[in-house]
Amino acid sequence: MKDFIIPDRDYGTPAAKSDVTVNLLVDGIAVSVPSGTSVMRAAAVAGISVPKLCATDHVSAFGSCRLCVVQIEGMRGTPASCTTPVAEGMVVHTQTDDIARIRKGVMELYISDHPLDCLTCAANGDCELQDMAGAVGLREVRYEPGANHFARRDAEGPNPEYRPKDQSNPYFTFDPAKCIVCSRCVRACEEVQGTFALTIEGRGFDSRVSAGMFSDSFLSSDCVSCGACVQVCPTATLIENKVIEIGTPEHIVKTTCAYCGVGCSFDAHMRGEEVVRMVPSKDGKANRGHSCVKGRFAWGYATHQDRQLNPMIREKITDPWQVVTWDQALDFAATRMRKAQADHGVDSVGVITSSRCTNEETYLVQKLARAVLGTNNTDTCARVCHSPTGYGLRTTFGTSAGTHDFDSVEETDLALVIGANPTDGHPVFASRLRKRLRQGAGLIVLDPREIDLLKTPHMGQGLHLPLRPGTNVAVLTSIAQVIVAEKLYDEEFIKTRCDWDEFLAYAEFLLDPRHSPEEVEKLSGVPADGIRAAARAYASAPRASIYYGLGVTEHSQGSTTVMSIANLAMMTGNIGVPGTGVNPLRGQNNVQGSCDMGSFPHEYPGYRHVSDKATRELYERVWGVPLSPEPGLRIPNMFDEALAGRFRGLYCQGEDIVQSDPDTRHVTSALSSMEIVIVQDLFLNETSNYAHVFLPGSSFLEKDGTFTNAERRINMVRRAMTPKNGFEDWQVTQMLANRMGANWTYTHPSEIMSEIALTTPSFAGVSYDLLDREGSVQWPCNEKAPLGTPLMHVDGFVRGKGHFIHTEYVATEERSGPRFPLLLTTGRILSQYNVGAQTRRTDNLVWHPEDILEIHPSDAENRGVRDGDLVRVASRSGETTLRALLTERVAPGVVYTTFHHPTTQANVVTTDNSDWATNCPEFKVTAVQVSPSNGPSEWQEEYGHHSEQSRRILPAAAE
């Protein structure tokens, strides 16, 4: 879908929320708007554009530019329309002779301190100052040249007021010479992003935009490069480097970001098939016009030189790659898969779907396993992140998904954030939460680290419960005990929505002294008072919400933790109303979707068990083949079976299991033992080092499809450019399936979605037409909810009665001891994403060039480790080396790192412990020892060598 650029209408000031409607007359046009709306916005609603420079509907009105003045009958003078609220019966004139004179005078002043290099300016054609000069009919500037901020030199030498461009940020340039000091950037940084990195320094003629303090640059300041300032800048003062390089875009393709589970809507501003910039869509229902550094700027990987565009094969994983035709590669892959099945049985092969690919692509890959290979051996990377969410929420509430939409955060009175670091992992959601925190909502953080959310500027005091990794269940159960003991629960809610007797049994379980805050303090290190304070705050807030991340799920008790979270929400009645709920923050863009699409070995799309006869018969009818009623292998089981010689072939789409799965050595030996490993990816990732077939993948910019975000929102992904590898990923899967005897004839992903809607009740109403019309919908979307379901469990739980599960704390087997006295926990950083395959191939490296080990200064001192030293981290599984950062952000006894860089391979250290219910690996707790080091570990050297060898590519054979 291509549009000509019509910039999203800017109404000048944000929409007002009110039940009262006000009627007024603007330039003779009658208009009705909610009370509290500005005169400027009311005029815009009437289709009248009032000239403006400092106003934009991204931020609240400021009233500084004086260009938007109007005349209002019965009112003295010329009020600014942006700061004047409408009143009943108001009669507004936006164009009179007096106003025209004032506006011209104001524009003359602006232009007197602005370089008139419009023709060569990067914002030429996209500049509001230019537009306004035109709108007010500016024809001359009467001021003599004088003191100014733009000329490098004046008659007497260098101009002391001139400051050079700040090009420290890799993605945008700040040119103070073009600044009109409208403060839009400062206000966007504060109101939209919530970082407060910018300010106006000085006063009067000396006023300038400053990032951080005088000595700071944009890069050294608190700036997180979200792009909000660039987006609102009316001139070329803050502008994307790509626009400087390329020029203005000529059409827009609306699509969805392919990074985290927030699922931001973006407008891809294109010139031909080249992306000029990605701008967050104001009508995006997840992001409401905001973005983070990844989605906004870090898309250059899609055209990175490392990208492999040709299919390749090799006999053995020690051989160099041989570039071949698609036919050769697909034949080779199909023949080997079928041979493995002939030699070792139908169930000796399997597939891994990707949480980064579209729903349609995921659906096809699991269909390939079930309908073509004839096995339920399909799994997805959600196994290693949010599978406990699926299990836990399904058991307690009845659906494997979060309960609320992101808009709901605007109404919450208290947010309990557990095992998540939203400012880094889900930045756009974090900005929305921070906005609410600044408005006075409370914050409780349950996390081993003091995360940045706790340092939100202009927030009240947050409560931090710094627990020892692995003790989530103990602390949450203790919080529940306090709620029960102090009778803070919502009896009416429990009686109507859950089973009262079941609750009483759970209460009895909770009241056992072993769950008391004092006992749990001994286990978890969280002060008993903190547990009590958290319980009281959560239970007494009128609307309390829970947001959690992988710090909840990636534990041996991940599913139990999810259920204890659900219990808290149920016993306090925090479900079914905006501002409440239980909301997992999904790691990858389409984790929710890949789970929905039947990627798991025991479930068809829509979470229906493979042993369910009716569902199986439905798919047998639609797919026209008999299907197996036996659940297949989970990812860890595939590895175990491979090492036992019984699992011989794997088709892995868009996931780097070598880097992202725990206990790397176990994974690589399993892969090395297989006969056929097919990797489909943009890059020769770490897993491809163990592959026999490489099928080049396509980026999100090159295909049509849908992603489903953490709030169950199905968002459209639209093709902005031709796939550089020749095919969209679903086409590749279809070709592979057809080589193995299928007869698939999909010509467009919309046909795949039709099949999904036909066979999956919760998707029954979904179609591309609907998505085009509505922008996005949240499942369930069917006859009962034709436009989707923003809030779930409103009148009753999906499963009927909410189910209280007893949540006994069982300590993980992974315990610190004399040999491994520290607990390692892992996570993410803002500028990098997952295994880094994408973000490492962008300028985001300036923020995070390598993985760093965070260690408390006292632990470091005991070990003779200084800040910046190379250290060795060893566990029972393996060891690696990386640099240390001394910080009190982690408690003594805890160390922390990220897993973005393959040279570090943090997962060499992690163990194969996993969640009891879903096998989700225990990434978040590994007992380790840290010691000073001189260089890379033996594993790193060995792996580096293997990696180098296995990435050799021979050119295609001459014809």
Added chain:
Amino acid sequence: MTTPAISADFSERLAAIIDIHKDREGPLLPILHDIQAEWGYIPEEAQPQIAAALGLTRAEVHGVVSFYHDFRDHPSGRHVLRLCLAEACQSVGADALADQVRAALGIDFHETTPDGRLTLEPVFCLGLCACGPSAQMGDRLLVRANLAKVQKLVAEAGA
């Protein structure tokens, strides 16, 4: 962040100043005044620490510090002589007086004498418009100023 490492003493003294005012409504300006009284200027190194203590960011603190001309970004001389250059004083010869004073002291506005005794600053209105040109040094105000009176004021202060 490019802030140089700051000494423990400095940081401790700063923390003490912040503590005095932290719980007041609008604590930032009183803190800045005390800092300027202590060190003669607002060291940039102080700004992140103030920001962290007050739940602000260093950009915001910088915005406030730079807004007020009275907050200095480097130490002044022992004494500060302010000459009013606002409209009323200008109309009775403040500009000419300023030229004479600059020539006599051998320094320009915002500069300090080489011996570090005196800094010259312009000021925009001391509220003595009826009897300009006016000047100020420390707590002493001077009206109907001329070069001789200014020099006497400077000499008396031992500057």
